[in-house]
Amino acid sequence: EVQLVESGGGLVQPGGSLRLSCAASGFTFSSYWMHWVRQAPGKGLVWVSRINSDGSSTSYADSVKGRFTISRDNAKNTLYLQMNSLRAEDTAVYYCARDNGDVSPWGQGTLVTVSS
């Protein structure tokens, strides 16, 4: 069974940093592009970032460019999102998801709250 499990969310002060992890299992992780997508409370889905299968190419939404860094460790079957200079508007549930032509499957998400 394909499974994605996010971790690392929590409460952080504005200007702070957090690193999210996404542990993948049930498929050949190193063969797939991966995405981070976020959803603010009561709001819609917003794409954040993607990384290609070997980690050599990345893309970011304009809202996080220069502050967030996506990376992966194919030996550990794990995807990461390093988030720096966090702002209140970054508060959201962060999902990792596989690129399968569509964006699927998704993990259960991890909540990041940016507040003083």
Next chain:
Amino acid sequence: NFMLTQPHSVSESPGKTVTISCTRSSGSIASNYVQWYQQRPGSAPTTVIYEDNQRPSGVPDRFSGSIDSSSNSASLTISGLKTEDEADYYCQSYDSSIVVFGGGTKLTVL
């Protein structure tokens, strides 16, 4: 970059048919495949339509997708509505290597 625009909400009665639109702001809707996701409260999204009109295994054939180049839009149609179809629905496409989501449509089945 283009945007995908969806109606904020739609409602229909059980047993009826509803169609949710997704209009691309620039570039051709046919340039990149469109996917549709269902998200129930408290859950992660799941795919109900991929590559414009393909259903993943396990998705009932009450769900169908299409694109219309004349209106530059995609549509998700759900027939024989059931109360369990009540959820948020998002369309999605790609702009080069960037993922674009529509704003989402809340479907109420009442």
